[in-house]
Amino acid sequence: MLLLQFYRVINKRVLEPASYSVSADRRFLLLAQSISKIHRHSYLAKYTVYDILTTESYPLTPLPDEVGGVITEGPPLLLAAWTPKGHGLITVKDYDIFYRPAPRSSTGYRVTETGVPGTIHNGVPDWLYEGNY
Numbered sequence: 001m002l003l004l005q006f007y008r009v010i011n012k013r014v015l016e017p018a019s020y021s022v023s024a025d026r027r028f029l030l031l032a033q034s035i036s037k038i039h040r041h042s043y044l045a046k047y048t049v050y051d052i053l054t055t056e057s058y059p060l061t062p063l064p065d066e067v068g069g070v071i072t073e074g075p076p077l078l079l080a081a082w083t084p085k086g087h088g089l090i091t092v093k094d095y096d097i098f099y100r101p102a103p104r105s106s107t108g109y110r111v112t113e114t115g116v117p118g119t120i121h122n123g124v125p126d127w128l129y130e131g132n133y
Helices: 002-009
Strands: 019-022 028-037 043-051 057-059 079-082 089-093 096-100
Touching: 019 079, 028 079
Parallel strands: none
Antiparallel strands: 019 028, 028 043, 043 057, 079 089, 089 096
């Protein structure tokens, strides 16, 4: 029901979210779209952040320096999740973990730099653990 109402709020831009999550402080929505499966439970998705107070929406990027200029969509991410308090974001891109204290924060942190596709999967489970059991 919430997604149907969201389509009405942002009618000028059709996002077609496949899933959503609400920040702990209930100020932001995180909308996943353009999902492409990798394994049984893992996928890549592009994310949009919707600010409930200002009714603005913008693409999610792992680091602030990627926000320069006008971006119509963010990069595909392996994971995007809210922190347990406030509205910080954890993202996983190219098997490395990133943290932002707020969606539009001018600071962001790359937590890992060791991600290697097929070898080192920081922040997401290995495909081995997605088997049929």
